[in-house]
Amino acid sequence: MKFPRLKRSFFIRDTLTVAKELLGKYLVRRIKVGKIVETEAYIGPGDRASHAYGGRLTKRNKTEYLIGGHIYIYLCYGMYWQLNITTERAGKHECVLIRALEPLDEKSKSKKVASGPGKLCKWMKLDKSFDGEDLTKSKRIWLEDRGFKLKSSQIQAAKRIGIDYAGSWAKKPWRFYLKGNPFVSRK
DNA sequence: GTACAGATTGAG
DNA sequence: TCAATCTGTACT
Numbered sequence: 772m773k774f775p776r777l778k779r780s781f782f783i784r785d786t787l788t789v790a791k792e793l794l795g796k797y798l799v800r801r802i803k804v805g806k807i808v809e810t811e812a813y814i815g816p817g818d819r820a821s822h823a824y825g826g827r828l829t830k831r832n833k834t835e836y837l838i839g840g841h842i843y844i845y846l847c848y849g850m851y852w853q854l855n856i857t858t859e860r861a862g863k864h865e866c867v868l869i870r871a872l873e874p875l876d877e878k879s880k881s882k883k884v885a886s887g888p889g890k891l892c893k894w895m896k897l898d899k900s901f902d903g904e905d906l907t908k909s910k911r912i913w914l915e916d917r918g919f920k921l922k923s924s925q926i927q928a929a930k931r932i933g934i935d936y937a938g939s940w941a942k943k944p945w946r947f948y949l950k951g952n953p954f955v956s957r958k
Numbered sequence: 959g960t961a962c963a964g965a966t967t968g969a970g
Numbered sequence: 971t972c973a974a975t976c977t978g979t980a981c982t
Binding site for chain 1: 964
């Protein structure tokens with residue numbers, strides 16, 4: 772492997788820090804690679820927008836409770852998968868939603884195949900079989916640091932998307948993306 | 959067991 | 971603006 776994989780120590784830090792520093796990192800799915808350009812932080816159990824709000828633990832979200840560096844993936848609206856990466860320590864049920872990737876090859880770029888959480892998973896062929904996958908050990912998928920230098924001035928914070936039901940939590944600026952990047956999701 | 963809403967998307 | 975389509979939650 773040419774580039775260093777992100778280690779456990781990267782993921783077990785504060786969720787907002789991880790959400791920001793994931794920007795510019797590369798998600799590698801065997802031959803497919805994309806640079807992360809948009810993320811959102813979900814911080815249970817206080818966060819009403821989180822599936823772990825109030826300490827809820829269901830068959831669907833149990834992987835969200837794993838130690839940082841694991842995949843929590845779930846089906847939304849019955850058709851679209853949402854890729855999350857757990858953070859912090861086991862039992863902390865906090866995670867980062869990966870919302871958009873910038874593909875490496877020009878053909879995929881022109882189609883914006885990963886500009887949205889549902890599209891991203893469809894492109895990378897991610898589904899339930901990846902639930903609970905360990906990104907620090909898996910041979911199918913992992914995260915790499917390819918030397919992209921992230922400057923704080925490039926990080927744009929904004930309200931999270933699609934969670935208006937969460938009241939004041941919906942206003943938290945916990946969505947982060949690379950300023951001016953054309954591959955962030957619409958809206 | 960039934961009803962309903964959701965961390966979305968692409969077509970109209 | 972709307973429907974597609976499945977899982978968890980709150981009812982009966």
